[in-house]
Amino acid sequence: xxxxxxxxxxxxxxxxxxxxxxxxxxxxxxxxxxxxxxxxxxxxxxxxxxxxxxxxxxxxxxxxxxxxxxxxxxxxxxxxxxxxxxxxxxxxxxxxxxxxxxxxxxxxxxxxxxxxxxxxxxxxxxxxxxxxxxxxxxxxxxxxxxxxxxxxxxxxxxxxxxxxxxxxxxxxxxxxxxxxxxxxxxxxxxxxxxxxxxxxxxxxxxxxxxxxxxxxxxxxxxxxxxxxxxxxxxxxxxxxxxxxxxxxxxxxxxxxxxxxxxxxxxxxxxxxxxxxxxxxxxxxxxxxxxxxxxxxxxxxxxxxxxxxxxxxxxxxxxxxxxxxxxxxxxxxxxxxxxxxxxxxxxxxxxxxxxxxxxx
Amino acid sequence: xxxxxxxxxxxxxxxxxxxxxxxxxxxxxxxxxxxxxxxxxxxxxxxxxxxxxxxxxxxxxxxxxxxxxxxxxxxxxxxxxxx
Numbered sequence: 298x299x300x301x302x303x304x305x306x307x308x309x310x311x312x313x314x315x316x317x318x319x320x321x322x323x324x325x326x327x328x329x330x331x332x333x334x335x336x337x338x339x340x341x342x343x344x345x346x347x348x349x350x351x352x353x354x355x356x357x358x359x360x361x362x363x364x365x366x367x368x369x370x371x372x373x374x375x376x377x378x379x380x381x382x383x384x385x386x387x388x389x390x391x392x393x394x395x396x397x398x399x400x401x402x403x404x405x406x407x408x409x410x411x412x413x414x415x416x417x418x419x420x421x422x423x424x425x426x427x428x429x430x431x432x433x434x435x436x437x438x439x440x441x442x443x444x445x446x447x448x449x450x451x452x453x454x455x456x457x458x459x460x461x462x463x464x465x466x467x468x469x470x471x472x473x474x475x476x477x478x479x480x481x482x483x484x485x486x487x488x489x490x491x492x493x494x495x496x497x498x499x500x501x502x503x504x505x506x507x508x509x510x511x512x513x514x515x516x517x518x519x520x521x522x523x524x525x526x527x528x529x530x531x532x533x534x535x536x537x538x539x540x541x542x543x544x545x546x547x548x549x550x551x552x553x554x555x556x557x558x559x560x561x562x563x564x565x566x567x568x569x570x571x572x573x574x575x576x577x578x579x580x581x582x583x584x585x586x587x588x589x590x591x592x593x594x595x596x597x598x599x600x601x602x603x604x605x606x607x608x609x610x611x612x613x614x615x616x617x618x619x620x621x622x623x624x625x626x627x628x629x630x631x632x633x634x635x636x637x638x639x640x641x642x643x644x645x646x647x648x649x650x651x652x653x654x655x656x
Numbered sequence: 657x658x659x660x661x662x663x664x665x666x667x668x669x670x671x672x673x674x675x676x677x678x679x680x681x682x683x684x685x686x687x688x689x690x691x692x693x694x695x696x697x698x699x700x701x702x703x704x705x706x707x708x709x710x711x712x713x714x715x716x717x718x719x720x721x722x723x724x725x726x727x728x729x730x731x732x733x734x735x736x737x738x739x
Contacts, residue, residue, distance in 0.1 A: 432694040469721075476733070483729040493718035501707045515704040555707040562706055563714050568721075622698040633691045641683030648675045652667070 306331075314535035317413035317594075317613070322531055333412075333531045365530070367540065375508030376540040377450065379533065389448040389537055389597045390508040391606060405541075405590050409525035412532050413449055413594040413613040420447055420596050423611055423618040433632070435602060435625040446599060449613060451533065451592035452509055453541035456500040456522060457552045462582040463560045464493045470573040488571070492564045495584075498556050502593070503548035505541030510608065511551065516619040517612040520593045524614065528592065538592055545588045557581050 306313050306324035313331065316323035321330040369376045370388035377389060415423075428439060467490040475482050500522050504514040526532075560581065568574055594613025599606060602623050609620030667675075 427700075431697055433691075434698065479733055481731045481733055483731070484726060485729070486726040487724045489720075489722045489724055491718065491720045491722075492716060494714050494716035496714045497712040498707060498710050499712065501710045510701075512701050512703045516701045518704070519709055552707070555704060556711075558706040559708050559711050560714075562708065563711065567714070567716065567719070619700045621701050624695055624698055629691060629695060632694070633687050636687035636690050637680075637683050639683075640686050641679045643679075644682045645675060645679035648679055649667075652671075652675070 312534075313531075315412065315532050317416045320412055320414075322534065333526075333529055365533075368537075370508070373508050375506070376542065377537040378540055379537045389450045389539075389599075390608070391599055407453070407528040407592045408589040409522070410451065410528045410532050410592040411520055411522065411525045411594055411614055413536065414524075415596070415611070415613055415616050417447065419616060420611055423616050424598075424609070427609075427618045427620070428622075431622055433624045433626075433628045434622055437602065438600075438622060447596050448598070449536040450595050450597050451536055451538040452514065452595045453505040453539055454502045454514075454520075454591050454593050455505050455541075455545045455548050455552075455588050456502050456591055457545075457549065457586070457588050458497075458499050458501070459553075459556060459586045460495055460497045460584045461556050461560050462495045462584060463557075463564065463579065464491070465561070465564050465579040466491050466577040467565075467568065468575045468577050469568065469571040471570060472572045490568055490571070490574075492567060494564070496556075496560050496563055498559075500589075501552050501555060503552045505543045505545075505548055505590075506539045507542050509539065513608060513610050513619065514595075517595065517610050517615075517617045520612065520614055522591065525591060536594075541590075545590070549588075553581075553583065556583075 306327060306329050313322040313324050313329075315321075315333070316330070319330055321332055323330050365378050367376060367378055368388075370391060373388060373391040375388050375390035428434060469488045469490050471486040471488065473484040473486070475484075502514075502518060502520065504511065561576070561579070565574060565576075596611040596613055598609040598620075600609075601607070605623065607620065607623060609618070611618045
């Protein structure tokens with residue numbers, strides 16, 4: 298059907314999806330596997346001479362954008378891009394089923410994509426591992442039915458590289474203690490310490506989606522961009538891609554703050570032999586700045602408990618799993634009173650024993 | 657009372673009450689600290705303020721440490737009084 302991007306199996310004609318285990322396009326009906334590059338090449342060939350240059354531009358080709366759809370959530374504002382055959386029935390960010398479909402409109406085409414390496418089965422294992430040893434966890438969170446709500450989403454990230462030139466002044470103190478028969482002496486020596494230098498940063502990530510909580514994305518870092526490949530739409534088959542709504546300028550302050558934090562730490566660690574270090578002044582200059590736009594694989598799950606929304610995320614490349622879990626308050630207070638009773642009896646015995654010994 | 661003696665004499669009701677209040681207070685503080693520590697495991701999402709794993713080796717062009725002065729504190733051993 299012209300205009301609709303469907304990755305048909307060359308053997309049986311079924312809809313193929315990207316398989317994270319084999320890193321190939323796979324037919325769920327007959328298990329036929331095809332290299333993503335081969336699928337992309339075939340697609341480009343079918344598009345003919347009118348296809349845009351994939352290597353030069355930062356925009357999707359007409360052929361690519363025709364095969365994609367955009368869905369926007371009326372609840373949280375999150376927007377995703379999916380291939381037409383993948384579709385979407387609910388928002389991956391808040392779980393809201395009321396999502397509005399619209400025509401895909403040109404966004405920047407990613408410079409690279411890190412394909413999913415972990416599938417739903419591995420996700421399940423990580424989820425249960427995440428729950429291990431968690432006290433006061435409400436029972437419904439251990440139920441398996443939550444796992445069906447996990448969605449694989451390619452999240453837009455800006456990767457910034459920069460060389461940070463910094464100058465930092467410190468007031469430092471060195472203490473030395475000694476004593477004679479009558480006195481203890483504490484000698485305080487004061488220093489003005491200065492450090493000037495530079496630190497290079499490569500590919501510091503910042504997610505470009507306002508629907509995605511920054512702390513959640515920072516908690517599943519790092520991603521290994523060296524495993525990134527050139528973007529091709531077949532990688533999206535079976536997954537959603539989040540649309541960025543914060544451009545590289547908007548995300549830059551967040552990244553610079555992190556770079557400054559690291560430079561501060563590195564410079565401070567270079568000061569040796571001081572007992573107290575207090576930063577007096579600092580200045581930072583950013584040189585050789587560059588940014589690129591990539592898609593990173595993230596598994597997302599949303600669930601609501603007692604009217605509160607909880608989002609879990611797993612790095613689709615490394616398996617790092619994060620998400621704040623709710624606390625069962627009844628279990629918390631039950632444990633508190635149990636500990637309180639036991640410890641109070643123990644302390645009473647210890648105090649009584651101490652008083653008797655003192656007496 | 658309860659076989660507890662202080663200075664050889666049986667503890668009075670007031671002594672026992674004081675010990676109980678003290679034990680309950682200490683027990684409450686410790687119990688709360690324990691359950692709070694257990695509950696802390698539920699939180700795994702944090703903001704990051706650094707980008708350490710993306711940083712290269714630092715290159716220092718200037719690195720100085722200038723001595724600016726000193727003072728000495730003298731503390732008498734018996735009284736712990738500072739001079």
